Amino acid sequence: METQNVINFESFSNKVGRFSLKERTCLIPEMNRMGCHLLAANFRSFGIPAKVLETFKGMDLGMAHTSGKECFPCQVTMGDILHFMKQELARLGSEFDSDAYVYFLPEADGPCRFGMYNKYQRMVLDSFPRFSGLRIGALTTADGYSLSGIIEEERVTDLRKSSYVALVLGDVLDRVLWRVRPYEKEIGLADRVIEKCLAFMADAVERFGQGLQFNQIFLRLEAVIEEVKAVMDPGIPPKPLIGMVGEIYLRTHVKANQDVIRMMEKHGAEVVNASVSEWVNFSSYEHYRSAKTALRFSFKQLKFGRFKDHLKDLFTYGGDLFYQEYRQKQIYKRVSGMLDLAKDHKVSHLEDVLREQDLYSFDLGTEACLSIAGMMEYVREGYNGLVNVYPFTCMPSITTSAIVRPLMNKIGVPYLDTPYDSSTQPGRESAIRTFMYQADQHLKRYGRHGF
């Protein structure tokens, strides 16, 4: 297909940002399968035509349009969007109009390359004249993933609330799968049942999300738990419990991490992965924390000019965080009476953990805050091993490894780093098998606690 290499800088401001999704199809890249499909269902509930992009089908395109030095998630998502656009062009022919789509690619501010994915992908998309109309919907951590501007202002708060609930439901379905699959009565049963349940829950979110009829959704979630529980064979003894952290895309994208959870299960593990909603809570918490600091600073310096703005931020982000933690707790509580699932860590508690042990600081930011403190919590809760999953060369995850690995060596908790790119390392399975042997020894010596 014809390409051109002229960079149009206006494109970064005109075609990357927040756009109305009412008349355009919203394309959501698949990260964790459950959460993304439920999020798309929730968008549809609000009348936004949304679909989840097929993932990993366009890896060759992703590789062809990156240099290899970018973070792996950038290559995967690049391939996903190019693959979709090429397929749409082939399907629709002369009726294809790239302006009819918004590609949903959030970003993060701060010391990380994630903030540059959408700019880079904008340049690549602009090099295809037929794709240059595609807009990139860039929600950002800079304003706590505000959804303002994508639908009518009076419905933004409802969309935000129900989108958060959809993400927590996705986390819960993931955790249910990891809880039951190691104990399934026949191989493949858990995957089949959970896939059916995902469709059932997506239907519930699409019907009830827009009206915030959460009780209707939660009733269906309870029915799902009842059905999935029956997959477990009560005769299989508890297995070593492994806590997983890392870079959010890699640890939740099954194909990109070469299905690391399944491989650990193959060698005898039960795994709990850090959740997606933890990251959303972290983003709100960071803003709340910054507003508190700014307010204190204004007082101390007697600078009252921006006092009102800081106070407004404090209430906005504090309110978001309060709502999110309340909903998250409510959902886990409804489920935990039926099936014992690992709860999420509260972000303020994770900051306390880092402060008490003087390991790292929230002032430095990045996912390392969550990963380091999350692993210390897994240890305190009595997990039998820890895994850090991340893209090859990922800065926050390497920082995590540098801090946590020596600590785990010292206290005798099995620890494994698993970096990924598009290649398959021949020794990966043996490393996991060795790690699982150590975790099994840990279980025999100290027992299994956790949740």
Ligand code: SF4
């Ligand atoms: S978190 Fe890691 S993978 Fe993601 S942009 Fe930053 S360095 Fe890259």
